[in-house]
Amino acid sequence: MEDKNLNKRKIKENIKEKIKQKLKKELLEEIYNELLLEENDITNEISSMLDDEIEISKIEEEIKGPPVKKAKKKKNIIITVEPILKIASHALKYASNNIPTSKWVEVIGLLAGDYNSKENILYIKDAYPMGHGTALNAEIKDYNNFERAFQEIRKKKLFICGWYHSHPSYGTFMSMEDLETQSRYQKLWSEAVALVIDPYQIDGTSYGFEIFRANLKSKKWFKVPFSIQGDITPELLPELVNFINPIVEGKAIYLEYDEE
Numbered sequence: 001m002e003d004k005n006l007n008k009r010k011i012k013e014n015i016k017e018k019i020k021q022k023l024k025k026e027l028l029e030e031i032y033n034e035l036l037l038e039e040n041d042i043t044n045e046i047s048s049m050l051d052d053e054i055e056i057s058k059i060e061e062e063i064k065g066p067p068v069k070k071a072k073k074k075k076n077i078i079i080t081v082e083p084i085l086k087i088a089s090h091a092l093k094y095a096s097n098n099i100p101t102s103k104w105v106e107v108i109g110l111l112a113g114d115y116n117s118k119e120n121i122l123y124i125k126d127a128y129p130m131g132h133g134t135a136l137n138a139e140i141k142d143y144n145n146f147e148r149a150f151q152e153i154r155k156k157k158l159f160i161c162g163w164y165h166s167h168p169s170y171g172t173f174m175s176m177e178d179l180e181t182q183s184r185y186q187k188l189w190s191e192a193v194a195l196v197i198d199p200y201q202i203d204g205t206s207y208g209f210e211i212f213r214a215n216l217k218s219k220k221w222f223k224v225p226f227s228i229q230g231d232i233t234p235e236l237l238p239e240l241v242n243f244i245n246p247i248v249e250g251k252a253i254y255l256e257y258d259e260e
């Protein structure tokens with residue numbers, strides 16, 4: 001008799017535990033879905049703000065990127081080949097061997113990405129050339145263009161995850177002037193990145209670019225590790241850049257014999 005009661009109690013406990021687990025799971029799912037909705041709301045908020053042409057300082061205060069999970073040590077940035085080639089060719093367009101080195105200038109643009117919050121991985125999927133200039137801290141001054149890029153990026157279901165600029169032939173470091181630009185992007189999204197490229201370091205031994213974030217309080221830059229999707233090695237990159245170079249110089253990649 002007692003045995004039977006004990007058994008019954010055990011079964012009850014078991015069922016109770018199962019119900020608890022189920023509720024917990026449902027609750028977690030609900031929270032997750034709510035967070036997803038919030039993310040959409042934020043994106044809508046941003047676009048409506050841009051529609052109203054609110055000045056950038058106001059946007060800075062209000063835009064928030066996707067929520068970020070902290071304290072992950074693994075390489076959590078993956079960049080695809082397309083933005084690398086776009087950035088390299090943009091940089092070379094204004095600092096090619098056909099231009100005297102005294103006339104070389106830096107270029108600047110936006111990075112568009114996709115953030116997987118579950119796995120804490122930022123995928124940099126596209127790059128948007130925005131400008132070039134003589135100033136070291138080349139800035140995007142035309143906010144109409146910024147808005148156009150923003151809309152295009154949004155259409156592709158990506159978001160602005162940072163910016164890039166070039167250092168033609170003088171290396172992949174970040175300057176104090178760059179810090180000001182970076183602070184603007186990190187205020188938009190705390191995990192925003194800055195990519196700096198020296199197209200003349202794409203030499204088969206290095207990728208010729210680095211990705212950085214800044215500690216805005218200590219005003220220090222730090223490199224962030226990344227990997228390239230599709231296992232592109234540094235040896236492959238010069239060949240790819242050379243292949244697209246004719247486009248940079250305004251020529252067709254290849255011509256039929258009688259087109260020459």
Ligand SMILES: [Zn+2]
Nearest residue numbers: 136174175178
């Ligand atoms: Zn710089």
